[in-house]
Amino acid sequence: MVDDPTTFGRARLSFADAAEIDDFVATLARFEQGELTPDKWRQYRLVRGTYGQRQSDDAQMLRVKIPQGVLTADQLDALADVGDRYSRGFGHITTRQNMQFHFVKLHDVELAMRRLADAGLTTREACGSAVRNITACPYAGVAADERFDVTPYAEALTRYLLRHPLSSTLPRKFKIAFEGCPVDHVGTAINDLAFRAVVSPDGRGRGFRVTAGGGTSIMATSADLLHEFLPASEIFRVAEAVLRVFHRLGDYEHKQRNRMKFLIRALGWTRWREEYDRELTQCRLNGTVPTLDIAPPASESRPEWAPASSPSVGHVAARVNAGRVTGPGLTPTIVPVFHTGDEAY
Structure with missing residues (x-):
C-alpha cells in the first residue's frame, strides 16, 4: 500500500475541519449565555455528532464517522485516546460503521473533537437530520x-x-x-x-x-x-x-x-x-453538479497465495462486527510484519 495523500481509497486525506470545532465552541458559549434557545442548540449539536444523554445533566454521546469503515493505526490511536480520556475506556461500533462514546462531558466534546481531527476524523453530520455516514x-x-x-x-x-x-x-x-x-x-x-x-x-x-x-x-x-x-x-x-x-x-x-x-x-x-x-x-x-472521474485500473488482482507464503502488507485486512469493543481496548498494538524466510517468521 502506497501512502499517497492525493489518492482516494485506503490512503486518505482528512475529513476534519478545525474551523468547525472553533464554531462549536463559540456556539456553545452563546447557548450558555442564553443567546441560543435549547431547541436551536439541540439542532446545532446533533449535526456536529453530539447527543445529550438522559442519564444526567452533563453526559453526551459523541458519534464519530468512519467512512466506509476504513481506519488507519493513527486513527485507532485517536479513538482509543478519546475513549480513555473523555469516555469510559471503550467505544461502541455501530451498524453504520461509526464509533460512539458515551458519558462525555459537554466541555470535553471540543477536546475530543480536536484529538479526532488531528487524525483526520470528524463527527460532522453523524447525527441529526443529515446525510449519515456512507x-x-x-x-x-x-x-x-x-x-x-x-x-x-x-x-x-x-x-x-x-x-x-x-x-x-x-x-x-x-x-x-x-x-x-x-x-x-x-x-x-x-x-x-x-x-x-x-x-x-x-x-x-x-x-x-x-x-x-x-x-x-x-x-x-x-x-x-x-x-x-x-x-x-x-x-x-x-x-x-x-x-x-x-x-x-x-x-x-x-x-x-x-x-x-x-x-x-x-x-x-x-x-x-x-x-x-x-x-x-x-x-x-446546468453543470453545477460535476461528474466523477476515477480512472479504474486495467485489472484488480485477486491474491492466490501459496500456503507457505505470506501476504503483502496491502493484502492484510482486519474485520470486526458491530458492537462493544472489549478486551485490551481500542489501542492498536503495532508489530513488525514478518515474511516467509525472515528469521523471526
Whole structure:
C-alpha cells in the first residue's frame, strides 16, 4: 500500500475541519449565555455528532464517522485516546460503521473533537437530520469475487456530500450504502439510496445498480429500483437529485413518519420518479453538479497465495462486527510484519 495523500481509497486525506470545532465552541458559549434557545442548540449539536444523554445533566454521546469503515493505526490511536480520556475506556461500533462514546462531558466534546481531527476524523453530520455516514461492504477491496472495489466511489461521494448545503437541512436522516460483492453484505435494500457494483455488457465500463427508498423500523420497506445500470461517473448527480426532491417535498413536521420512504409512499413511485427525473435533468444541464472521474485500473488482482507464503502488507485486512469493543481496548498494538524466510517468521 502506497501512502499517497492525493489518492482516494485506503490512503486518505482528512475529513476534519478545525474551523468547525472553533464554531462549536463559540456556539456553545452563546447557548450558555442564553443567546441560543435549547431547541436551536439541540439542532446545532446533533449535526456536529453530539447527543445529550438522559442519564444526567452533563453526559453526551459523541458519534464519530468512519467512512466506509476504513481506519488507519493513527486513527485507532485517536479513538482509543478519546475513549480513555473523555469516555469510559471503550467505544461502541455501530451498524453504520461509526464509533460512539458515551458519558462525555459537554466541555470535553471540543477536546475530543480536536484529538479526532488531528487524525483526520470528524463527527460532522453523524447525527441529526443529515446525510449519515456512507457505508460500504466490509469486504470491499479484499473479496475475491467482488465486481470491483467500491471504496473509491463511496469515499468520493462522502467527500462530495460532507458539508454540502443539502446534507444537514433535510426533513430526516438519510442513509447511503455501497456494495461490490454478489452477496449483499451491507444491506442495500434498507438504505434510502444504495449503489451495487455492476459492469457494463461490453465488460469495459463500471457502474452501479441503484435503488432508493428503503428503510427499517416503522413501515419496513425494501428499496425500489431506480437505475439498472448507472455509469459510475453519474453518482454525484443521482445522489443530489434524490436529495433535492427529499429536501423540497419532504415532511418537516412529523418526525415519526418523515423518512424518504414515507414521501415516496405519499406521492406514489411514479410521481416521485417524475420529480427525481426532473431534478436529475437539472443537475446534468446546468453543470453545477460535476461528474466523477476515477480512472479504474486495467485489472484488480485477486491474491492466490501459496500456503507457505505470506501476504503483502496491502493484502492484510482486519474485520470486526458491530458492537462493544472489549478486551485490551481500542489501542492498536503495532508489530513488525514478518515474511516467509525472515528469521523471526
